[in-house]
Amino acid sequence: MMSEFAFQFLLTLDATLRVATPLILCAMAGIFSERSGIIDISLEGKLLMGAFVAATVASLSGSVWLGAICAIASCVVLALIHGFACITHRGNQVVSGLAINMLASGLTVTVGIALFRQGGQTPPLGNTERFRPVEWWFVDALDAIPVIGPIYRELISNHNILVYVALVMVPVTALLLYKTRFGLRLRAVGEVPEAVDSAGVSVTWLRYRAVILTGLFCGLAGAYLSTAQGAGFVREMSAGKGYIALAAVIFGNWRPVPVLLACLLFGFLEAASTRLQGIDIPLIGEAPTQLMLALPYIMTVLLLAGFVGKSTPPTAIGEPYQK
């Protein structure tokens, strides 16, 4: 009984990784943009656009990699639009982000209907048009070993490549931000852009590079949704993940590792609530579906209120820079 419980727990952790992957990629995207001083609520729209373009190109060309590359390209274009509005023209960053979300929501469905005539969906993708789980070495050999065998098989091996990419991107983001000259300037431009400017570095160009990185990461997240986790695009399939990722950025205080933990926490709560639906809990009995569905949000509020200290956003965030 105990080992059955342990095994179910292990499978929940496995599901956590799958659910958290798009959150992690989007949240890293958000870190770059927000650390440079650009609020980005359009993570949601970019995620949706990336998912649509990835599935569409994969379906038309048969190549999942081409799909992912085009998804990245489309998200970079959206990011540049956001940049053009907020950096070059010093527009309101929230309004611009909202506009991009609406654009993505409408454009994906309209183009989808025009291309495939399936109510805004893409045709279901075949196995060659998707990122499939990668089985690691020695899975069968290690299987005989208790504890390690199942953990290796379920938790570490057998994910698709984008799950690993997302995990690798966290240290990459941290290195970029804290160990490179670019990262130092990026952080500075989000705190005191005047200082960066007086040092002779272009604030505009730095911020543009930040939003381009945001687009790149969002494109990967979108490709994950439609060509790795799913098998095709469905309208509005981002389902608020971009906003949750943004919450994770704030939750994790705009720092890569705490943000990763926040994403994993959201993922775990979602995976757990899925598995607790309709199950008899000792003493309480079967909890109502609505309560289980609300659980991740309730826990988030409790954790935010109880455990996270004061969040300190980048000082210059949301403020267009004027010389």
Place this chain on the structure above:
Amino acid sequence: MQNILRIIVVGIFAMLSGTAWAEEFKPAVVYDMGGKFDKSFNEGVYNGIKRFEEETGVKVMDFEVTNETQREQAMQRMAKRGATVILGVGFAQADAINKVAAEHPDKKFAIIDVSWLDQPNLRQYAFKEHEGSYLVGMAAALASKTGKVGFVGGMDIPLIRAFACGYVQGVKKVKADMDVLQNMTGTTPAAWNNPGKGAELAQSQIDRGADVIYQAAGGTGIGVIRAAADAGKFSIGVDSNQNHLAPGSVLTSMLKRVDVAAYETMKDAMSGKFDTGVRSLGLAEDGVGWALDEHNAKLITDDMKAKIEAASADIVAGKITVHDYRSDSSCPN
């Protein structure tokens, strides 16, 4: 003088016949979000309309709604363009058709998947989804090797509970002690379009031992079908025939014959037999059913087919009564 009088009389007749001509049969349909080629609900309606057009040669005006605000506008426009019968598709159009039907008492209206409105010129179609779900529940229980089957619903509303309840009754008919795992995707309309969550819910049921999963969740269900196919398990389609989405993995589909409703509406309106009120289509009326085609022929054994067809006949004959969750908001099992 007489000639002038004659011309005037002829002119009046021409005008009268002109107005009579304008009131000729002019049908219209307002498809809901998804559009008429959505490979699902709307396309079912479109197939019925297409059959009507081919048989009678009458052209049916149509409009495809792409956002919530267009529903009422589209119906108003159809009414202004002289439509004599307007068909609305799906419960989401209920409020719009309720309002427009009240404003145009001289026109006929019909709506699919609604049964609670009260307008003297409105026909409403409800389906006995619980009966169709009962049959696919039997199929699931007969195909299951683990003794556990699953259900994934979209938004948690009584309609979807009725799907689940009929399914459970069918499963228990085959094997009374079988476990049915049930999950709902959410409590907002976003639950219809979340294939990622659908896949996770299906995976969680597979992890707990389910090997056949029935979904009634719109776009979310695509994720369920995909997850079952990836894991080498069975899924069951819904509304339209979804067997082709993952041949060999989709065990069968619970069919809701919206095409029958659409065809019947147009046909009755044309022949003057259009009566209003609620029409409930079940197995007896050929309004629901289960799908057997080349994609799942190998999955359904002769024994399964015989048992399901026997139960279907029993339901039609009234020997088996499938409990409808919506009648008392509870499920006997």
